[in-house]
Amino acid sequence: MTRLLIIGSGVAGLTAALEANERPEVSVTVVTKSAIDKSNTAWAQGGVAVVTDPADSVQSHIDDTLIAGAGLSSLESVTVLCAEGPAAIFDMVDDGVEFDRIDGEFAKGLEAAHSFSRILHGGGDATGAAIANGLIGAVREAGIEVLENTFVADLVLADGVVTGARLLDGSVLDADAVILATGGAGQVFPYTTNPSVATGDGIALALRAGAVGADLEFYQFHPTSMAFGHNPLISEAVRGEGGHLVDENGHRFMKDVHELAELAPRDIVARGIADQMRKQAGAPVRLDVRHLGAEFLAKRFPTIDRTVKAHGMDWAHEPVPVSPAAHYFMGGIRVDIDGRTSVPGLYAVGEVACNGLHGANRLASNSLLEGAVYGHRVVAAAVSDVQTGAVRAGNPVDEHWAAPTAIAAEAGTEQFVRADLQQLMWESVGLSRNETDLEAAAKTLATWHVPDVSDIKSAEDANLLTVARAMVQSALWRRESRGAHWRSDAQPSDDVSPTHSTVVVA
């Protein structure tokens, strides 16, 4: 019997669990640090990008993804995503995920930088909940073992091979292969659309185990989070349906920034908003959807509608204040096309992983699809590696991937304060970066440490610190502006064959 341990219960982890469960020779356990439905996945709104219309084409989806990736996306990873996407979505439907339909056909929306209306959605703007509920139902029905409220603190290695995971109380879960599906790291910033579980744990514990981090300078900031509360997201789809961004005088300023105005690539819209906010002394800009009408807004975007109203606003009659917030990590643990990390026995999938798919900037709605497509592949690879006795490392350095630079293991003496780290990261590694601020941030981060890792909070703090150091190191390494990595001291690069950054813990 091959024992698989899957850490994380988002779209990537649940898809992998269901795929593993199809194989009689595999026993699978899912471990998740909170409730099973606490994940970025459950909060996703807009939808899943996938080609299901004969008038659309896989090649068009590939092209749009490559353009968004600003020259850095891996063609192989993008091709796999777009070509295997439709089958993965039909698998989801078979597992009980319900997408919105019109006359029995998938309802499809348009989002920024997609050249076709190919975004499937569920529950209007509650696509993530629709996916999570469907997959959780299937996992429950299949009787797959799920350990909720179980925090994985570290990986266990024997002779350089991962053999399990250590929990906070020191107990060990043994496995023939461990699959990290731990999601993103939005909590590294003070303003984020991510839930509280997104503390970059998987990246940190994989780095500690000797894995390679990749493209960690690329963090996507969503242009439109509500500028109040815990920065709830207002999906791109709202602008796709015709929402306008206006300055304090009601002027559509994005028309002056980019020919696609509100539907320009995310990083351009986010920086356009940040620049406009600077011009108006930090006041948020506003999203004007009044022309869409109360009935349409409530029907098409029920979650956002409820959230806006819960904060005492009526977006059908007044523009909503919005500002950018940290949203999606393009970088992660470097994996090959099948999810193998550089550490034998360790695999990664979903937002925690980086196979080069998103390049320097993710195309909207490609990440749920990533979990669905690669969730199947990673299990196939892990099971095959274990069963053939060929457990192996998956990512040699080649001309597309730079040789790793190293960050020191934690060595500071100053007491770590999470809010200070988040503010430092926002100011130095946020929407706009420069050498001076990055150098200063690296020095400050090197002085901090988390003295006593004994509970979830302190373990998360230590992980956030490791991830922050790796991000700053990577941002310093990339001396060009590219995609979401905008350096005010460097022009957008015309290098058509850029390399991915990589980083390890010394």
Ligand SMILES: Cc1cc2nc3c(=O)[nH]c(=O)nc-3n(C[C@H](O)[C@H](O)[C@H](O)COP(=O)(O)OP(=O)(O)OC[C@H]3O[C@@H](n4cnc5c(N)ncnc54)[C@H](O)[C@@H]3O)c2cc1C
């Ligand atoms: C508000 C919001 C809206 C979004 N909208 C869209 C959208 O419309 N379309 C789209 O494609 N993408 C969207 N995204 C991005 C997308 O939701 C995520 O990229 C994707 O869901 C990530 O899935 P995942 O399975 O990799 O990780 P997650 O869904 O984040 O799951 C990670 C899991 O790992 C667990 N975990 C983490 N650390 C540990 C640990 N130490 N021990 C045990 N368990 C751990 C977590 O508890 C969680 O269960 C959105 C994201 C947000 C935040």
